[in-house]
Amino acid sequence: MIIQKSTAPRISEFDPENFSFGNMFTDHMVICEYEDGKWGEVKLMPYGPLPFTPAMMGVNYGQACFEGMKAYKDKDSQVFIFRPEKNFSRINKSASRLAMPEIPAEVFLEGLKALVDLDRDWIPYGEGNSLYIRPLIFATEEALKARISNKYMFAIVATPAKSYYSAPVSVKISDYYSRAANGGVGFAKAAGNYAASFYPTQLANEEGYEQIIWTDDSTHEYFEESGTMNVFVRINDTIYTPPTSEKILDGVTRDSFIQLANKRGIELKVEPISVKSVIEAHKNGTLKEIWGVGTAVVTTVFKAIGYQGEKLELPQLPLEESFALTLQKDLVDLQTNVAEDPFGWRVLVEKSI
Incomplete structure (x- = not known):
């Protein structure tokens, strides 16, 4: 690995008490390029712009996918990443579906740990705080030809993060737009999946909803995901979540x-959730909670669901009664080294650079 430390670090500009998610990036990034059928050397270098042209194939033909993961700092300043092998496996699954080369383990995992180690001072302390890490791969060949690219770049960048949604949100159940279709790329973290979701979400925003619960493309009778999150429904004391498929992302937080x-x-x-069953449960009082989970948000509790012009309010349960908030606390305590880790999910990042 080639390591080039920044000569003008910006960590002094970072105020951990006052920052917004996704707008400030750490001092370094990881870059590795693919050409002539093989990956080159991993470079850990100062964060900054890269030279590309509008003819870059990733921009024109959409060969691009990414991952989302986090690093956490405990009270003793130890730094941990969470289940990185799951993100490594999934980015390669996404890359394969988009006809891009798989990333070697040493490129992904060693680059990830080196970046987190070098930029560990960017990880803010405090409940809900973390370092959000974005590994990504995209086509870089300069050619306006609708074919598989011959050149790619793998990169990792990072940004300080805090709670994404701090309050419960209202969501609209989609009965027209769909996030993904059978045979498509819904299971992959393809960049185009997110672009296609923005317009329907904008329409929902105009109706007073923060997000959408996506339903199946053929009948719109079954829940799939919510926004960029996996979705959970609690009826009485049973939790339901849709099974993963070629349309539903195999979320690390979901698992x-x-x-x-x-x-x-x-x-x-883990079984299909019908819209009809959720509406019926709301009517008879057995619908207790609906929430979304994902790396960025961890957990977002829903306060209302909109369906066919009607807005249905949901109970807002305290921590001791809420499965969503209880499981969120269990997860965050594990991630931040407050609780024991019986699963072996927490990975210590040793200080070595």
């Missing part, structure tokens, strides 16, 4: 919630 619920002995069923 963690499932295992934490099982550890607590909470009944959880």
Whole structure:
């Protein structure tokens, strides 16, 4: 690995008490280029712009995917990353679906740890705070040809993060737009998936909703995801979440919630969730909670759902009664080294650079 430390670090400009997510980046980034059928040397270098032209194939034909993960700092200034092998596996699954070369483990994992180690001072202390890490791969060949690119770049950048949604949100159940279709790329973290979701979300925003619950593309009768999150529904004391498929992302936070619920002995069923059953549960008073989970948000509790012109208010339960908030606390305590890690998910980043 080539390591070039910044000669003009910006850490002094970072105020951990006053910052917004995703607008300030750490002092360094990881870069690795693919050409002539092989990956080159990993470079850990100062963060900054890169030379590309509008003819770059990733911009024109959409060969681009990414991951989202976090690093955490405990009270003793130890730094941890969370389940990195899951993100490594998933980015390669996404890359393969988009006909891009898979990233070697040493490029992804060693580059990740080196960046987090070097920029560990950017990880803010405090509840809900972390360092959000964005590994990504995109086509870089300069050619206006609708084919598989011959050149790619793998990169990792990082930005300080705090709680994404601090308050419960209202969501609209989509009965027209869909996030993904059978045979498509819904299971991949393809950049185009997010671009296609913005317009329907904008329409929902105009109706007073912060996000959308996506439904299946053929009938719109079943929940799939919510916004950029996996979705959970609690009816009485049972949690339901849709099974992953070629349309639903295999979320790391989703999988963690499932295992934490099982550890607590909470009944959880991975099965299709029909819109009809949720509306009926609301009517008869058995619908207790709906929430979304993801790396950036961890957990977002929904306060209302909109469906076919009607807005249905949801109970807002205190921590001791809420499965969503209880499992969120379990997860965050584990990630931040407050609680024991019986799963082996927490990975210590040794200080070596």
